[in-house]
Amino acid sequence: MMAPDRFAALWRSLEPIGRGAGGGYHRYSWTYPDLACREWFSEEAADRGMTVETDGNGNLWAWLGDPAAGDAVVTGSHFDSVPGGGGYDGALGIVSAFLAIDVLAEQGARPRRPLGVVAFTEEEGARFGVACLGSRLLTGALDPQRAAALTDRDGVSLGEVMKSAGADPALLGPDPARLRRIGAFVELHVEQGRALTAPVGVASAIWPHGRWRLDFTGTGNHAGTTRMAERQDPMLTFACAVLGANKEARLQGAHATVGRVSVEPNATNAIPSSVTAWLDARAPEQSTLDSLIAAVTTRVSERAARDGTGVSVSAESVSPVIEFHAQLRDRIADLLGGAPVLPTGAGHDAGVLAAHVPTAMLFVRNPTGVSHAPQEYATDTDCAVGVDALAAVLEELACR
C-alpha cells in the first residue's frame, strides 16, 4: 500500500513549479515552468531506469522496456494548467504514474510489455487556444501547419516558440508508428466536480464539448460625445451573447461559459471598436450541444442587427462524445472491487487517444469539486489510494 506521506513527498517536489503568489498555477506550454516540469519528469524517469524521449509534437515519453516491441501499456497526463488553475489537474496523473511504477517494482511485478509514462503538451489550450494540442497532433486530429501558426496572447506562434526552445516545428504532425505501439492507455486524473464520493472511480464517457470564438465588431467612438442612439457598440452584442448562452444552457440542460474576453481599445472613455470572446460549451448529448450553439448564434445575430454591429462565430476546437472502451472500463472497475463508473464534462487527452487505442481513465475524489482554480485538491490519502489503483491496473495490463 502506498503511504500517504510517500505520495506527499514526491508531490511536494513538483508542487512549487509554476505556482503564483495567490496559489494558482501558470504552467503554459514551452514556458519556463513547463520546461522545469519536463526536467523534473526526466529526472524521475532516470531514477527509475527509464529512457526518455520527446516526440515531434513536444510530448514527453519515459519507457521501461523497448517501446518498439509494441503492445505497450502507457499511463500519464499533462503538466500544463489553465491561467491561475489548480495544481492537481494533469500533474496528479504523472506523479501517480511514477509512484505506481515504484509499487510494481516493490511488488516484484515484471512487465511483459513495454510500460510508458507520457506528459502531453498543452492539454488545456491555455497558451495556443486549442485543447489537447499534443495528443491531437500525435493522432492526426489537428493539422500541423495550422498548429505551427497558432499564436499566443503576445502574437508569438507555436512554431517560433518551439524553435526558441530548440525543438523543430517541421516535426509537428501525426505519428502513426508511435500510436501503433500503444496497446492500452490509462490516464489517472483528479475528478473535477462533486460526482465521485468514493476515493477512486472509473470514467465511462466524456461529454461532447468545444470552444467557439465570437468576434464582435462596431464603431470605436467617444464615450462623452456620441449620442446613445447613434452608437454601434459591440459590447452590447457581447453582453447579449453571455446572458443568452447562460440562459440557453439552463434551458437545454447544457453548460456554457464565457471565461475569456478581449476588448479594443479597452479604454474607459471609448466605445469599443471590437470585442472578442470565447464560448466554452458542453452537453451530455451532441444534439443538445448543436442546438445550444445554434440558439446562441441566432440570439447574437438578431441582437447584432439591432445594435448595428457585426458578429461571427467560429469553432476553434470541438470534441465529439467519447465512450471509453467498454471492456477495459468494466475490467478495471471489477479489478478495483466495483469502483464507481461515471461520465465527466471535462476534456482529456485520454478522450483524444480513445479514438485510436483502448483507453480508460481513473478519477481520484475531489472533496470540494473545485477545479481550474487554486482551491482544486485531493487528499494525500485519496491520492495514495489512486496510486495503488493505478498500480493494480498496470499490473493487470502489463505484467500478465
Ligand code: GLV
Ligand atoms: C480541460 O480541463 C477542459 O475540460 O477544458
Ligand code: MN
Ligand atoms: Mn483542465
Ligand code: MN
Ligand atoms: Mn486535465
